[in-house]
Amino acid sequence: MIIELKDIHFNYGRIKALQGITLRLSEGAVGLLGPNGAGKSTLLRILLGFLAPQKGEGRVLGYDIRLEQSHIRRYVGYMPEDDCLIPGMDAVTFTAHFGELSGMPRQEAIKRAHDVLFYAGLGESRYRLLETYSAGMKQRLKLAQAIVHDPKLLFLDEPTSNLDPQGRKEILELIKDISSKKDIQVLISSHILTDIESVCSDVVILNKGQLAAQGKISELKQLHFRLYEVKIKGDGEGLVKKLKAMGYKVDETEDKLLKVYMPAEREILEFFRAAEEEQVQIRRFVRSQTSLEDLFAKAVGVD
Amino acid sequence: MTIREKGYTHWDGELKERRLPWWPITWLGIRLAFKKKYFKFIYFGSFIPAFVFLAGIYISERIEDFRYMIKGSTRILEVNPAYFKTYFTSDFLLFMMVMILVVSAAGLISDDLKYNSLQLYFSRPLEKRDYLIGKAAIIFFFLLLLTVVPGFLFIIFKLLFSGGFHFIASYPWLPFSVIVYSLLLTSFFCLYALFLSSLSKNRRYVSILIFAAYLFLDILFGFFYENFRKPAFALLSLKVNLQQLGAYIFKQKPAYPVPWYWSFLILLAICSLAYFVLRSKIKGVEVVK
Numbered sequence: 001m002i003i004e005l006k007d008i009h010f011n012y013g014r015i016k017a018l019q020g021i022t023l024r025l026s027e028g029a030v031g032l033l034g035p036n037g038a039g040k041s042t043l044l045r046i047l048l049g050f051l052a053p054q055k056g057e058g059r060v061l062g063y064d065i066r067l068e069q070s071h072i073r074r075y076v077g078y079m080p081e082d083d084c085l086i087p088g089m090d091a092v093t094f095t096a097h098f099g100e101l102s103g104m105p106r107q108e109a110i111k112r113a114h115d116v117l118f119y120a121g122l123g124e125s126r127y128r129l130l131e132t133y134s135a136g137m138k139q140r141l142k143l144a145q146a147i148v149h150d151p152k153l154l155f156l157d158e159p160t161s162n163l164d165p166q167g168r169k170e171i172l173e174l175i176k177d178i179s180s181k182k183d184i185q186v187l188i189s190s191h192i193l194t195d196i197e198s199v200c201s202d203v204v205i206l207n208k209g210q211l212a213a214q215g216k217i218s219e220l221k222q223l224h225f226r227l228y229e230v231k232i233k234g235d236g237e238g239l240v241k242k243l244k245a246m247g248y249k250v251d252e253t254e255d256k257l258l259k260v261y262m263p264a265e266r267e268i269l270e271f272f273r274a275a276e277e278e279q280v281q282i283r284r285f286v287r288s289q290t291s292l293e294d295l296f297a298k299a300v301g302v303d
Numbered sequence: 304m305t306i307r308e309k310g311y312t313h314w315d316g317e318l319k320e321r322r323l324p325w326w327p328i329t330w331l332g333i334r335l336a337f338k339k340k341y342f343k344f345i346y347f348g349s350f351i352p353a354f355v356f357l358a359g360i361y362i363s364e365r366i367e368d369f370r371y372m373i374k375g376s377t378r379i380l381e382v383n384p385a386y387f388k389t390y391f392t393s394d395f396l397l398f399m400m401v402m403i404l405v406v407s408a409a410g411l412i413s414d415d416l417k418y419n420s421l422q423l424y425f426s427r428p429l430e431k432r433d434y435l436i437g438k439a440a441i442i443f444f445f446l447l448l449l450t451v452v453p454g455f456l457f458i459i460f461k462l463l464f465s466g467g468f469h470f471i472a473s474y475p476w477l478p479f480s481v482i483v484y485s486l487l488l489t490s491f492f493c494l495y496a497l498f499l500s501s502l503s504k505n506r507r508y509v510s511i512l513i514f515a516a517y518l519f520l521d522i523l524f525g526f527f528y529e530n531f532r533k534p535a536f537a538l539l540s541l542k543v544n545l546q547q548l549g550a551y552i553f554k555q556k557p558a559y560p561v562p563w564y565w566s567f568l569i570l571l572a573i574c575s576l577a578y579f580v581l582r583s584k585i586k587g588v589e590v591v592k
Binding site (some may be wrong): 048050070071073074075076078080082083084085086087088089093097098100101102103104105106108112115119145147149150174177178180181183184 | 310311312313314316318319320321324327328331335338339410414415418419420422423424425426427428429430
């Protein structure tokens, strides 16, 4: 296991930031989701070894999160959300500098800096002053410094923020490529759910300091509900009331379509019986692909 | 096939624990300082007194050869502890040290705060202590080159030109005074600059602060001393406090009749304040906002 947390609690004074988080993550890319204040940052702080949990225990890359924080940071790459740079230097010096700080020999760090800058798409501009970089280039630079020392675990905080669609696509491709290596675990914290869905196989959803959902995205979608798009003729109010009473969740879209979330234990036939009883004609009944957005909304309890 | 087309590749080497984890920060800081506008000019200009004093040592040993050039007393060319004290506590040297801080040290922490680089530093196997030592070592490097190195060169040149060990036998404590005063001077300026650098995200404000605080306190002392003639006002000036302490360390009479330990306590209080502010301002935990 790359990350293993057991019953982690952390409070900022009276505020309970994390309450009993238990996680086990292995290879691949994992998305870390949650609304603001859910505890994502605190969880990342604990995983990076900056905060020691007040209760519970855990290991990152086999190192104890309470006692071996320095070891954890040696083998972890971190790409922060904010723009980070050191003024007055070029990308090669910058990237090599952080490689050296991670424990690489100087010459090796410089050589590797060239490689990762080419890999991140900054090969041509690697000798330009960092202050002259565009937002997209700064984003690539942050990725380059995070992977320069070939980390075993990569934390990416909002990796596609400030990027145009093309830049976003390219960064996601790079992350996919990195996470395809079986010996690198990638943990991505992002608010852009489509990014998470396109890169990650697994997801961890936090809500109010607690674990709201965890597992493979495909399984989680199946597990909770099935989603159908329904078009009806007639007065649908009675049908909606009846379905809700039966435990269905029904949303009406702007183009008069009903989005029906069917609980896993319910039969499709029951839906049609309800429609017949309410004398509603079903014009269209299509199984819809549930999105991560649907799953997120359900997990954190918002529409 | 380009590196990008090949996809992500692993690095073959092994990450090692450094004996001095702060050294890359120091080395980078020194290199970046030399890239700054005017830095080379100011820094090498600061060595002018050292060359003048070295020339003074040569002349003092060949005083008869230079008699025709020197009118009046030759007492100022006597190489003794007072000669060293004059070099180390000269207004010009202290002023140039402040100028070096203005140009090279103002951005050491403020730039990291402005450009969020603390997050990157502390996501490495680096403690707050290592970060601060790395930054402090940059200032130590520049200021010690300007103090301890000329100090020892003076002693060595005096011994070489005089052709004997009479000088060092007369003042065996002098090398220790050179080391102690150089370290005190450098430590004070180091904490002073880092403290002010941590107060703002704007390097220009910090530069102005470093210069203005030093100058303003000296002007304040001058104003009160001229009006009230009380030597205790000397304690207001950073420069005078450093000079009073220098006079004590080189066993000379201080310029103002104020006990040396008062100056020492004031400088120590400023250093302590600086240290505690730095500890609270530099937080590794801010790595994730």
